Amino acid sequence: MASWRVPASLAVMALPLLLSACLFGSGGGEKRPAPIRERAKGPITLHGPTPRETQQCFTDLSRSGIRYSPIPDRDFGGGCVVLGAVQLLDIGVPVSGIKSMRCPLARAFAGWVRFAVAPAARQILGSDLVRVESFGTYACRAIVGRPESATKLSEHGLANAIDISGFVLKDGRRITILRDWQSSDPDVHRFLEAVHGSACKRFATVLSPRYNAAHRDHLHFDMGRGPFCA
Template sequence: MQISVVFVSAVLLVHCLLPRYAYASPPLPQEKPIQELGQTRFIEGIDVPATKPAGDTKLFSTEPVEGGGKSLPTETSELASCDIQGAVFDRLAPLQGEVGDEGCGIAVPVNLTGLRSESFEVAFPTNATLSCGFVKTLTEWVIQDVVPLAQAEFGQPVSEFFTGPGYQCRRRNNQPDGKLSEHALGKAIDITAFRLSDGTEISVETDWASKTEKGQFLSSIHQAACKRFMTVLGPDADPNHKSHFHLDIGCHGKSCTYVICQ
């Protein structure tokens, strides 16, 4: 009997001496921070403030195609004749996506082969297929910005642009779903390299950010492009653009005034 009393007393004493958390509900495990899924350095229409681009960017509207239920992006009447001073191209028949790709197409497509003036001539060896409206903006950038900057940096003009094909009926970054790429409307081009008149080559992938004349030239024309195009992406934008400049005149935001420059 004496042993039982001593045991009970010891238990009560320990109970009283223990801190409250020793017998309360066990603490919950520490919350772990939620990882940011799909984080990317490039978010369309968000990474830069709304900026009104230079020049008229309302180049396209949407109208039904005669004789069918599909629609094509249709350029405004002032571009229908596609008279672009300095551009060398062949007019093409309207392009339209196949079944399942109804969103693709160009109402006024051209096959751009080069640019020409009294003092220089620039060739596009790939003969990029583009919309007339996009070629208008591209021509202004090359003649008014790229050629003078090359002359100032190297003492000679650019003679060749190495580009992608321009028009491609696909979605952005070649993903199976999502929005159509501006390439699918002929409103974009990818430029990988340039060649000067003496044969010197300037590579976006190799020479970007280098502390050389080539690196300075690429930086300068990139900045100039941001004043003319709606989207300008280079190697600093994301891994998908490490080897080229992507230029397009696509609409961003409800007002179509967001300029993405990376």
Template sequence: MSSSRAAPRLFVLACLACVIVALFRQGWVPAAVSPVPALDLDAPAEWLLDWQLAALKHDRVACERTVRQPWVDATPVADRPLEAGCGWENAVRFSKVGDVSIAVDRLSCEEAGAFALWIARDVQPQAESFFGRRVRSIGHMGTYACRNVVGTRFGGFMRSEHASTNAIDIGSFTLADGRTITVAKHWGGDGPESRFLHAVHDGACRYFRVVLGPDYNAAHRDHFHLDRGPFPGCH
């Protein structure tokens, strides 16, 4: 086959591969026909985890089968179709993630699954390592907000992941002994509180596609922004 004939075919194949990847990445491949194994929070597949989490985006049955006790005391939230870029689909509310108290009114199912894995596999082990205590509760600064991205030059022209319940902002961690570690107060420095915050921030990048903290910009000086939007970024 001549190179002049092969080039268009290779281009078509590359485009088809990109479409397939995008479909899996956005959770549009039905579980019934997907070759990707369903997410098991007890034993997630590291190489396929991003696609496994994405599969929860639109699939209520998969959500209820996966994001449940003892991982999350999740309750389904009625959908609100997107209007002007704001709304949600397949969201849950919960007050406990494992043994951690955190009151969340609505959060997308894939985001809740990522959050549960982060708590179990990073936050609690790091807390025990640095302090010899587990985290008892987590303070957050919001999930749903019908607004655009803030704090960046071009962000004002696009909806935030908060506008579709696909993001959560974390401000503090309270240990079993009552000590509270806040991003605003303890991020800087070299004490155990700072090292703990940096460790769980970095660990979050395994489960969320975007992780932003105080080093990103002034708008995130007091919290971690965690979302499962379409684009990757860990700062």
């Protein structure tokens, strides 16, 4: 019976293709971007002069009667760097879940709570605001909710974003984004529309449940690129 052989020249030409298939084929060997995460050894403290803009922001907080503590500049790895940040201690209303925040974000957030949320609660809902609930500020991670952004650093990784989940009133009511964003109570609906609209005037980016399912339970505010309001 006659035998069939591949000419040596064709075999040599096919070798790079076979190797390529092994490296980049469907067997899962292709290189993927490393996940965004903090370095295992912990953050590195950065030493340098405080920019004039940050100094002015600190002054603005003090003049507004806001109690805060400056936080040292730190590089956490993975692109997560926190510069010119503060820990808010007292803005007049307790806020749960907040960690370090870049000063401009802290300034905008304190102004929003004091001059938008608190008055809206009193005027629309007839009760004083006694607590703001959040899912936090700093988190070294990528943007969530959009597959094409899975390798892009979130503003949370720069302590430049905060997620608000709800509000507690003096009369005992607790209004949450998850439960009440589509509330049939006209006053609750008007309150949430008012605080959302005010946020769009203070922060660079505002994302609500209207944006995508990942934001069904919170309002995302950041001072990154913008303006964008959804």
